[in-house]
Amino acid sequence: MGRRKPPHQATRSTMATTLEPQQQTAAVELIGITKSFPGVLANDRISLAVRRGEVHCLLGENGAGKSTLMSILSGMVRPDEGAIRIDGREVEISSPRRALELGIAMVYQHTTLVPTLTVLENLMLGTGDGVRLNARRSRERLAELAGALGVDIDPGATTGALSLGQQQQIEIIKALWRGSRVLILDEPTSMLTPQGVEELAKVLVRLKAQGLAVVFITHKLHETIAMGDRVSVLRGGRLVGAIEPEELRAAGSEELHERIVNLMFRGDADEAEEVAELQEQVEGRRTRRSLPADPQLELDRVSVAPQPGEIGLHDVSLEIRPGEIFGIAGVDGNGQRELAEVIAGQRPLAAGEILFGGLSIGRLKVAQREKLGLRYVTDDRLGEGTVSALSVGLNLVLKQIGHPPFWQRGRIRHGEIEATGRRLIDEYEIKAGGPGTRIGTLSGGNTQKVVLARELSFDPKLAVYNKPTYGLDIKTTQAVRERIRLQAEEGVTSVVISTDLEELLDLCDRIAVLSRGRLTGVVENGPAAAGQVAELMVGRIAA
């Protein structure tokens, strides 16, 4: 007591800590983080450490507090209580800028790129070495990082015109740009193909070897098991469990699976059971059904002119039978959106013909196709599928504007809209206060349920689903897939576009592969389908 250590000694000891093996010092340490929002305790005394050379998986259902915790780490939200240590030193992360200075970079699930700028311009934004931008050096850096990630990106493409998947790849490159030491990935695989996920896994290994600490937020258990070194599970704002690296390596994947599900749904036996059941359903493959032979939807050498940064569609021919669930697989940005939009009528045909029940619809407008029973569940549920300022009830009838019973002689009938809203909220198990709730306040899963309810409840004949479960948690994902199956059983022809091969194998009768805007083959779903589709996806044309 009383005598202070001489300053040089203190310095030496700090240096010693930083040089000690990785396991000893955490790159980032969160201690007792608490954050409440009006009415909700989002984070309740959460403590966890992210170490160098480790992929730290953060698991939890929607609303478990993952996003809030990561918002705190990336400087967007200030905690009410608790401390953050970086390399053993206590810091205050007062702004996103400060977080970047501290070497913490975050890749969001939703894009933060400036849509009107090119890829290169986006990457040069705020890289801030001097006033002048160095395009040549930036181009080299992009090539280097793109090479490391194994992705192919045109530096001159306008970002807004790229697919969501490509935009996310740019986000990852942007995060790595300034040599961050801690990388937070918010559901990075939700838009990638199986190959893309494998590539990401390889990249993660390389990043770990370079001493980066990675936080990996995900819903998918098998990814956690495959890629994670350490697992933390959040539930209701609390840290309810953690799995150490030794344990993770030692345990079998079945065992881990069970353990994580238990952690995520602990204390709720019914829920855990339900999830286990749902998981079983995922494993079970669809049985073949006999379908009528006359095609419901026919695409005859359909081409679509590409918009800037897009691939377009070239000579796509398809025949889909009534009641069939037809899958479209492929890496994001290979013409999926073009295909969905040309069927829905949101984009003009450049060449070819589309027949719906034998009727040529290639020149019909969106509303006319809608009247024939064609439905499109868009992948952009926030920007295109809903109007966030309007109520749930109105969003449910947005495709019926002006039509009875919701409008009579041009006048709105709130009573009808409310009654229908109430019925659909019930039927589709949408968690919303009521039909009058603003849809912008709903979670992603519930928003998607509203979109599905709207598309599927007014006598559909054919529905095109574009990435129907993207960004949803397990339970909602299962609910959505169940809904697609149910509709198919009722005779609704379905086209499911997805970058999640598992999903297509789970749902579809047949699966076609889109690659660079062309159809490279169609595969009957069955035990061998996974391998065949994967081969088609890398570009081999089926015999």
Place this chain on the structure above:
Amino acid sequence: MTETTTAAAEIQSSPTAALAEPRARQLGVGADFLLRSVLPLVLAVGTGAIVLVAIGVDPIQYYKDIYSGGIQFGAWQDSVMRMAPLLLMAVGLIVVFRAGIWNLGMDGQFLFAGAIVSGTAPLLEHHLPNTLNLIVMFLLAGAVGAAWTIVPAVLKARYELNEIITTLMMTFIGINLAQVLVKGPFQDPTTTTPQTRTLDFRALLPSIPGTRIHVGIFVAAFAALLVWFLMSRTSFGLRLQVLGASVRAARHMGLDVPRLIIGSFLISGLFVGLAAAAEILGIWGYQRADYNPAFGLWVVPLVFLARLHPIGVVPYVFLLAAVSIGGDYAAQNANLTPRFTLLLVGLTLLYMALSEWLARRRELGGSYLPGVAARRRRAVARA
């Protein structure tokens, strides 16, 4: 901000959110109204006072003069008369702004329609009964105002050309063309002053019995009610709102986007034209070549303060009318240019930007931007 939204989404999906929501919202709306719709006015008045002090004018006296010049001693009747064109114009702007379209060519539409009306009304005066002449003139003005939006409307609908640029360009053309008409074909041959023939005062809009106020205010009030009905009760109003929220959503919902764009442009032009008719036929009876009240400039901040609500804008319009009428008087007394009132309007705009930022920071929701505010209020009213 992506992040706060994800955080918010998380909160919403948790079970306790249902309990917390209504309380948080009600608090939000009260604070919201003060912050966004009142605070900018208060700050503008405050800053105006500082400026007045700086140039050696007693601000208290100045604001008192505005009051006595705009409200007291029957001046309120002038203010109500000034309301007619302002309200008609505001209502027209609300239609396009709700559709997410920036028609900023209202001054050109106003002057051009005004020139046509003041040029033709005196000619028809002796051929038609007064009432019929007035009705024809209102229709003509509406048609001319609407016609003046066709070029920007079609350019936007068909070629997605930015309407801010095209409407501003059309304003320059409209203002100058109005001058050419007034100095040329419509020139009053009995005078050398560049102005049109003067309509006989008995042929002007009649006054409400017992006042000086002309009936243009009724036209304006009816227009406000009509637009309120259109926007909140009809399918057309909802279509416009969807378009205003997102063009992509509108396309996805199968709406005929080009038709909606042209339709909303025409309606706004129509009301701006009616505003010109109300002002020319109610007050002046003629138009001078250099006439340009620049009402459009005054009205833009108002419609946003009222959150694009056609009824909600009425008190703001009255306030502005009184300030503009009283401002002339006050400026005269203080030896300032009457344009000083514009400074207050400009300051209001500036502080609106500030309060928008403040409200966003406090995450009160809502916005001056189309669509958001009205729905929000309704949702709260229902809850």
